[in-house]
Amino acid sequence: MHTPATLVRGGTSKCWLFHQVHVPTELGALEKLLVAAYGATDPVELDGVGGATPTTSKAAVVSASPEPDTDIDYLFAQVGIGTGSVEWTSNCGNCATGVALYAVAKGLVPITGDRTRVVMRNMNTGAVLEGLVDTTGGVAHDFGDQTVPGTRAGGVAVGLTFRDPAGRTTGSLLPTGSTAQELRIGAADPILVSMVDAGAPVVLVDATSAARTGAETLEQMRADAPWLRTVRHAAAPLMGLLKPGEEPGDAVPKVGLVGRPVPYTTTLGERVAAQDYDISVRMLTMNAPHPAIGLTSAVAVAAAGLLEGSVVSRAAGGPTEEWLRLGTPAGVIAVRCSDLSDGRPGRVTVQRAARLLADARIYVPEPGRPQAA
Amino acid sequence: MHTPATLVRGGTSKCWLFHQVHVPTELGALEKLLVAAYGATDPVELDGVGGATPTTSKAAVVSASPEPDTDIDYLFAQVGIGTGSVEWTSNCGNCATGVALYAVAKGLVPITGDRTRVVMRNMNTGAVLEGLVDTTGGVAHDFGDQTVPGTRAGGVAVGLTFRDPAGRTTGSLLPTGSTAQELRIGAADPILVSMVDAGAPVVLVDATSAARTGAETLEQMRADAPWLRTVRHAAAPLMGLLKPGEEPGDAVPKVGLVGRPVPYTTTLGERVAAQDYDISVRMLTMNAPHPAIGLTSAVAVAAAGLLEGSVVSRAAGGPTEEWLRLGTPAGVIAVRCSDLSDGRPGRVTVQRAARLLADARIYVPEPGRPQAA
Numbered sequence: 001m002h003t004p005a006t007l008v009r010g011g012t013s014k015c016w017l018f019h020q021v022h023v024p025t026e027l028g029a030l031e032k033l034l035v036a037a038y039g040a041t042d043p044v045e046l047d048g049v050g051g052a053t054p055t056t057s058k059a060a061v062v063s064a065s066p067e068p069d070t071d072i073d074y075l076f077a078q079v080g081i082g083t084g085s086v087e088w089t090s091n092c093g094n095c096a097t098g099v100a101l102y103a104v105a106k107g108l109v110p111i112t113g114d115r116t117r118v119v120m121r122n123m124n125t126g127a128v129l130e131g132l133v134d135t136t137g138g139v140a141h142d143f144g145d146q147t148v149p150g151t152r153a154g155g156v157a158v159g160l161t162f163r164d165p166a167g168r169t170t171g172s173l174l175p176t177g178s179t180a181q182e183l184r185i186g187a188a189d190p191i192l193v194s195m196v197d198a199g200a201p202v203v204l205v206d207a208t209s210a211a212r213t214g215a216e217t218l219e220q221m222r223a224d225a226p227w228l229r230t231v232r233h234a235a236a237p238l239m240g241l242l243k244p245g246e247e248p249g250d251a252v253p254k255v256g257l258v259g260r261p262v263p264y265t266t267t268l269g270e271r272v273a274a275q276d277y278d279i280s281v282r283m284l285t286m287n288a289p290h291p292a293i294g295l296t297s298a299v300a301v302a303a304a305g306l307l308e309g310s311v312v313s314r315a316a317g318g319p320t321e322e323w324l325r326l327g328t329p330a331g332v333i334a335v336r337c338s339d340l341s342d343g344r345p346g347r348v349t350v351q352r353a354a355r356l357l358a359d360a361r362i363y364v365p366e367p368g369r370p371q372a373a
Numbered sequence: 374m375h376t377p378a379t380l381v382r383g384g385t386s387k388c389w390l391f392h393q394v395h396v397p398t399e400l401g402a403l404e405k406l407l408v409a410a411y412g413a414t415d416p417v418e419l420d421g422v423g424g425a426t427p428t429t430s431k432a433a434v435v436s437a438s439p440e441p442d443t444d445i446d447y448l449f450a451q452v453g454i455g456t457g458s459v460e461w462t463s464n465c466g467n468c469a470t471g472v473a474l475y476a477v478a479k480g481l482v483p484i485t486g487d488r489t490r491v492v493m494r495n496m497n498t499g500a501v502l503e504g505l506v507d508t509t510g511g512v513a514h515d516f517g518d519q520t521v522p523g524t525r526a527g528g529v530a531v532g533l534t535f536r537d538p539a540g541r542t543t544g545s546l547l548p549t550g551s552t553a554q555e556l557r558i559g560a561a562d563p564i565l566v567s568m569v570d571a572g573a574p575v576v577l578v579d580a581t582s583a584a585r586t587g588a589e590t591l592e593q594m595r596a597d598a599p600w601l602r603t604v605r606h607a608a609a610p611l612m613g614l615l616k617p618g619e620e621p622g623d624a625v626p627k628v629g630l631v632g633r634p635v636p637y638t639t640t641l642g643e644r645v646a647a648q649d650y651d652i653s654v655r656m657l658t659m660n661a662p663h664p665a666i667g668l669t670s671a672v673a674v675a676a677a678g679l680l681e682g683s684v685v686s687r688a689a690g691g692p693t694e695e696w697l698r699l700g701t702p703a704g705v706i707a708v709r710c711s712d713l714s715d716g717r718p719g720r721v722t723v724q725r726a727a728r729l730l731a732d733a734r735i736y737v738p739e740p741g742r743p744q745a746a
Contacts, residue, residue, distance in 0.1 A: 007733075009420055039526065044426070047382055047526030049731055051424065053417075142736050153412065153420030154738075358422055360380075360733035363515050365527075 001364045003037065006106075007049075007357040008098030010158075012150040012292050012330065014056040014357070015095040016049060017102050020063035020073075031086045034059055034079050037364045043082035049362055050079060054285045057081050060095050064108060065121055071109045074099045075123040078251055078286070087251035087286075089241075090200055091122045093129075093295020093350070097158040100131025101354040105140045113138055125168045127199070127296075132159035146353035149331030150292040152268065155353030162199050162299050162348045169252070170197045173344055175239045179309045180206070183238075185230050193231070194311040195239050199299025199348065200254050203235035206311040207259035207280070214259020214280035214315065218267065218329055221282050221289035228255045228284050254297045256283030256290075258315050266331045267291060277325040277332045279305070279316045292330035299348045301326060302335040306343050374737045376410065379479075380422075380730040383471030383531075385523040385665050385703065387429040387730070389422060390475050393436035393446075404459045407432055407452050410737045416455035422735055423452060427658045430454050433468050437481060438494055444482045447472045448496040451624055451659070460624035460659075462614075463573055464495045466502075466668025467725070470531040473504025474727040478513045486511055498541045500572070500669075505532035519726035522704030523665040525641065528726030535672050535721045538571045542625070546571055546717055548612040552682045553579070556611075558603050566604070567683040568612050572672025572721065573627050576608035579684035580632035580653070587632020587653035587688065591640065591702055594655050594662035601628045601657050627670045629656035629663075633688050639704045640664065650698040650705045652678070652689045665703035672721045674699060675708040679716050 003023060005016045016037075024030045035041060038057060039048025050057045059077040067073070076095055078087040100118040103109045109118050118131040134144060134157040146157035166173035175197050182190035192209035196202050205228075207214035216224065232255040233248040241252050259280040263273050283290040283297050293301075304312040305320035313319040326333045339346025376396060378389045389410075397403045408414060411430060412421025423430045432450040440446070449468055451460040473491040476482045482491050491504040507517060507530040519530035539546035548570050555563035565582035569575050578601075580587035589597065605628040606621040614625050632653040636646050656663040656670050666674075677685040678693035686692040699706045712719025 007422065012419060014419065042524065042526065044429075046385060046387065046429075046524050047528075047728065047730075049380065052426075052429075056417075056419075056425075143738055151415065151419050153415065155420075355420065355738075356736050357420075358733040358735045360731040362731045363729050365516055365728075 001366070002361045003033070003364050004360070005362050006102055006359050008102060008354055009155065009357055010094035010096065010098030010354045011148045011352050012055060013058055013092065013094035014051055015058040015060055015092070015098050017099060018059065018061050020061050023061055027088065030061065033364055034077055034086055035084050037362050038079045040079050040081060041084040045081060050081065052081055054081070054288055055291065058092060058095055060099055062099055062102065067121060070119050070121050070128065072099060072103050072118060072120045073123055074120060087249065088124060089249065090251045091125045091127055091296050093160055093199070096120060096122065096129050097131060097160050097352045097354040100133050100158050101156055101356065104133045104135060105356060111135045111138055111140065127165060127168045128163045130161040130163065134158070142356055144353065144355070148353050149328060149333055150267070155355035158352050158354050160295065160350050160352050164346055165198045165299050165348055166303060166344045167197050169201045170240050173198055173303065175201070179307045180311055183231065183234055185234060192311055193235065194304050195235055195253070196300045196304045197239070198303035200294070200296035201239055201241055201252050202254040202297050202300035203231060204301065204304060204311050205231060205257050206314065207257040210257070212257055212259070213262065214257045214282055215262045215264050215327065216257065216282050218289045218291070225284055225287050225289065229287055231255050250286045254283060254294060254300070256281055256297065258301065258311055260315050261327055264327065267329050268331065270331065272327060272332060277327040278320060279312060279324065280327045282329065289329070292328045293326060293333060295350055298326055298333060298335050298350060302337050302348055303345055306337060306340070306345065374739070375734045376406070376737050378735050379475055379732050381471030381475060381727055382528065382730055383467035383469065383727045384521045384668070384725050385428060386431055386465060386467035387424055388431040388433055388465070388468040388471050390471065391432065391434050393434050396434055400461065403434065406737055407450055407459055408457050410735050411452045413452050413454060414457040418454060423454065425454055427454070427661055428664065431465060431468055433472055435472055435475065440494060443492050443494050443501065445472060445476050445491060445493045446496055447493055460622065461497060462622065463624045464498045464500055464669050466533055466572070469493060469495065469502050470504060470533050470725045470727040473506050473531050474529055474729065477506045477508060478729060484508045484511055484513065500538060500541045501536040503534040503536065507531070515729055517726065521726050522701060522706055523640070528728035531725050531727050533668065533723050533725050535572050537719055538672050538721055539676060539717045540570050542574045543570045543613050546676065548574070552680045553684055556604070556607055558607060565684055566608065567677050567685065568608055568626070569673045569677045570612070571676035573667070573669035574612055574614055574625050575627040575670050575673035576604060577674065577677060577684050578604060578630050579687065580630040583630070585630055585632070586635065587630045587655055588635045588637050588700065589630065589655050591662045591664070598657055598660050598662065602660055604628050623659045627656060627667060627673070629654055629670065631674065631684050631688050634700055637700065640702050641704065643704065645700060645705060650700040651693060652685060652697065653700045655702065665701045666699060666706060668723055671699055671706055671708050671723060675710050675721055676718055679710060679713070679718065
């Protein structure tokens with residue numbers, strides 16, 4: 001079987017995009033197809049197009065949206081590496097920027113002058129996002145010079161806005177009702193966390209309360225991944241993310257540390273001063289240190305920053321205003337909250353970049369045939 | 374710029390194949406194109422189609438051969454990860470099996486019944502190889518059930534034969550004139566090595582002489598990589614692989630340990646008994662532990678096995694005959710030497726498998742524009 005697909009880089013992620021007309025609508029059949037196409041029963045994804053890391057083993061299915069005022073629907077898939085399964089419960093902002101560029105480049109939305117707006121509905125979470133794609137000269141561009149923290153590679157500029165992001169998954173910005181609360185992990189002293197649903201459901205640990213800084217190296221984060229996983233699993237039921245009897249997974253909630261700004265060196269070797277940003281953030285992606293931060297997590301951090309007493313506003317020295325600058329391992333990412341009402345942001349925007357890497361026809365083995373494992 | 378290419382899995386390698394008509398013939402321009410297409414200035418190859426590991430950052434340029442009795446010419450490229458350069462000095466047997474399948478599937482050679490022979494010339498080394506591709510029913514197959522050690526994934530069966538492999542790079546099977554000799558690395562006691570040119574130039578270390586076993590785990594090999602690199606660099610000038618004033622590189626000679634057979638567990642978790650194979654082999658690929666063994670290295674080990682006094686025949690308990698079974702981390706690989714004359718094999722054959730993964734059109738950024746680094 002041959003399935004058309006396009007490989008895009010959205011920010012610091014690589015993602016294969018499939019048009020809905022070429023793949024099954026039924027989720028089980030789609031999962032089998034993706035696992036077979038990626039070679040995903042194998043930890044190195046040798047027998048397929050997967051990239052064998054969390055940020056390069058992603059997919060999305062794209063279609064024209066039947067919704068009014070919405071251009072594109074997309075379903076995001078975090079293709080498990082070596083698990084033979086797919087996580088369907090989260091969104092990916094990086095991939096959304098790739099979807100916006102793809103929609104313009106493949107003619108799914110008409111170009112409207114120097115910038116073209118693509119309104120997208122994420123089918124995993126119900127989130128509505130806008131991609132504002134650089135179409136300078138009234139044409140689609142394959143290449144561009146916009147960069148994002150974490151890579152020196154240029155791409156086409158895409159402004160990504162999350163519309164009314166609060167409570168999309170759980171129904172509430174603060175699913176436990178608290179801006180911050182103590183959480184006990186094993187026999188250790190309780191830690192202070194904020195559990196927030198905006199962009200994605202996220203549990204943010206006050207680094208100081210856990211004898212950490214929020215400015216850990218990727219190496220330190222790797223060592224801390226098992227502990228952060230137990231924090232995720234403790235938070236999941238409190239946030240209402242588990243069906244009765246269900247075991248916690250590795251995709252939701254997102255989990256990470258926040259702390260005060262301190263001087264540090266990015267993974268590209270650039271020095272960052274404490275006054276260059278407002279808050280230190282170190283996240284996991286699945287069970288590995290995130291090289292920067294997932295954009296949906298950045299939305300949650302920014303939304304929490306607006307709230308008095310959250311672990312974010314504590315570390316930032318008080319509730320934040322329109323702009324929040326996040327210090328991540330890859331560098332500083334600025335997030336803008338606007339259209340505020342009752343402490344909730346109506347719009348959260350980040351400047352990003354995307355690039356088409358390849359148009360392909362993937363040879364997909366018959367699902368279920370023996371694969372690497 | 375858009376460049377057509379096909380991603381193949383050959384055995385345990387992934388390799389993008391380009392037809393010569395679509396890429397520059399001049400090596401410098403070709404190198405720039407591959408580095409840009411793979412995003413190879415960046416250690417994670419984020420902004421391109423590279424796989425960011427030595428076995429998934431390979432390419433080959435394929436064309437019809439002008440030589441009589443030869444079907445296909447191919448030039449192999451080991452695309453450096455994070456270096457922004459390409460190693461042109463070695464061949465890759467896994468990729469050759471992919472080239473043979475591609476040649477049949479894309480109609481570059483006519484199908485001749487249930488098996489189709491593809492005679493290939495490797496332009497890096499001058500090696501001539503035959504791929505015997507399964508074309509059961511007189512048709513090309515996209516999928517198959519043949520497996521190779523190191524993966525459970527099935528592919529199309531390809532028998533790969535190296536024709537007259539001795540001395541292709543240096544002019545001599547034994548470029549130093551010795552079947553085995555002592556080599557001094559730093560201040561330590563000398564080690565016993567065989568320096569052999571067959572399939573590829575390879576320096577094989579007698580594991581016992583270096584207080585090792587030849588059956589090391591990948592973890593142990595990772596720790597030993599810097600030491601093995603010094604062995605490679607010491608052997609390179611002795612084998613005549615350096616031009617005057619040139620620094621040793623990381624591609625040639627191949628380097629590894631050989632030792633007696635012992636019981637061990639493969640990386641797929643299968644138990645192997647000492648009587649199931651003839652010799653333990655642990656190789657590096659570039660500066661990382663090879664998950665199995667490069668086929669060109671397997672040819673060198675088998676050719677050395679035929680020679681009295683080589684480190685291979687010492688570990689095997691005497692010179693080997695037609696078949697040699699190599700115990701690698703991924704499992705046992707059987708190599709057949711035939712058409713022997715004067716202790717040199719006229720043909721060396723391994724049973725392999727290959728699969729087409731994707732046909733693509735790669736968006737290649739203008740070479741030299743800023744990329745990830």
